[in-house]
Amino acid sequence: MNDRPTLSRSNRMLLTTLEGVPGHTIVQHLGLVQGSTVRAKNVGRDFMAGLKNLVGGELKGYTELLQEARAEATQRMMQEASKQGANASVNIRFATSSLTQGAAELFVYGTAVQID
Amino acid sequence: METLGIFFILILVGFFAGSHIEKKHLADLHDREYRTRQLPVINIGAKTPIPEADRAKLFVGSVVVSSDYFKTFVAGWMNFFGGRISVYETLVERGRREAMLRMKEDAIKWGASQVVNVRLETAEMGGQNPNGVVAVEIIAYGTGVQ
Numbered sequence: 127m128n129d130r131p132t133l134s135r136s137n138r139m140l141l142t143t144l145e146g147v148p149g150h151t152i153v154q155h156l157g158l159v160q161g162s163t164v165r166a167k168n169v170g171r172d173f174m175a176g177l178k179n180l181v182g183g184e185l186k187g188y189t190e191l192l193q194e195a196r197a198e199a200t201q202r203m204m205q206e207a208s209k210q211g212a213n214a215s216v217n218i219r220f221a222t223s224s225l226t227q228g229a230a231e232l233f234v235y236g237t238a239v240q241i242d
Numbered sequence: 243m244e245t246l247g248i249f250f251i252l253i254l255v256g257f258f259a260g261s262h263i264e265k266k267h268l269a270d271l272h273d274r275e276y277r278t279r280q281l282p283v284i285n286i287g288a289k290t291p292i293p294e295a296d297r298a299k300l301f302v303g304s305v306v307v308s309s310d311y312f313k314t315f316v317a318g319w320m321n322f323f324g325g326r327i328s329v330y331e332t333l334v335e336r337g338r339r340e341a342m343l344r345m346k347e348d349a350i351k352w353g354a355s356q357v358v359n360v361r362l363e364t365a366e367m368g369g370q371n372p373n374g375v376v377a378v379e380i381i382a383y384g385t386g387v388q
Contacts, residue, residue, distance in 0.1 A: 140298065140299070141299070141300035142298045142299075142300060142359075142385040143287075143288070143300065143358075143359040143360075143361065143383060143384055143385045144287055144288055144292075144298065144358065144359050144385050145288045145289060146291075147298055148292055148295035148296055148297065148298045148387050149295065149296030149297055149298070175308070175375050175377070176375060178308060179308050179309070179310070179311070179314075179375045179376065179377070180252060180255060180256055180259075180310060180311045181255065181256060181259035181260055181263060181310050181311075182256070182259070182260040182263055182264065182307075182308055182309055182310030182313065182333075183260075183263040183264075183267065183307065183308065183310075184267075184305055184306065184307055184308075184340070185306045185307070185308050185367075185375070185377055188306040188367065188377065188379070189304060189305055189306045189379075192304060192306065192379055193302075193304055196302065196304070196381075217288065218300060218383075219361065220302070220361075220363055220381060220383055221363065222363065222365035222379060222381070223365065224365060224366060224367055230365070230367070230379075
């Protein structure tokens with residue numbers, strides 16, 4: 127898990143949930159970009175989560191898993207955006223759907239833009 | 243008889259451990275909410291310009307919270323009779339507050355003056371299996387501005 131992508135690597139590209147980037151003006155809109163990943167929980171984590179489900183509370187294993195996965199989806203979206211020559215992505219939205227008991231899809235999308 | 247015994251043990255463990263964890267979590271939430279109270283969080287900002295901001299960064303806070311054995315059992319009965327399922331109401335409320343706090347704490351570390359255009363998203367983790375874990379994932383995300 128050493129090479130796991132993190133959201134903090136996004137320093138090269140500005141990400142916001144706004145329609146613009148404060149302090150900058152948008153020069154060009156480059157269109158919708160998206161990133162997604164489908165992750166399965168592993169057996170060990172499932173077992174621990176099953177035990178934790180008896181007493182309730184936070185399932186740390188799942189929280190971390192989904193954070194990693196979301197960071198990866200974000201990374202993919204940023205790659206797509208930079209391929210198009212963008213230096214920011216605006217109006218970002220996240221979505222999660224659980225496909226089956228064992229797997230979840232993390233999805234992130236936004237608009238790639240060029241700012242000055 | 244044996245299965246009934248195991249069932250009662252699990253119910254008791256769920257009830258006592260579950261309410262202990264919930265109480266601790268609520269106290270922790272209260273404490274951290276008090277400490278982060280100076281950071282304004284709003285969910286407008288997409289169309290309304292924020293004039294004082296000149297730097298922005300995306301912040302995400304997420305948490306997976308699960309129900310305990312007792313709550314799952316009680317909710318099953320409540321589901322039968324209909325009406326409010328209060329045991330799950332407190333569960334998602336805890337999750338939402340936790341996710342929001344994680345986002346705010348990250349934003350404070352970065353030095354944000356406020357977090358704008360915040361969105362909350364809830365996803366069910368259990369899938370279609372009725373015997374699987376009962377858990378929800380809640381994420382809060384927004385743009386921190388300086």
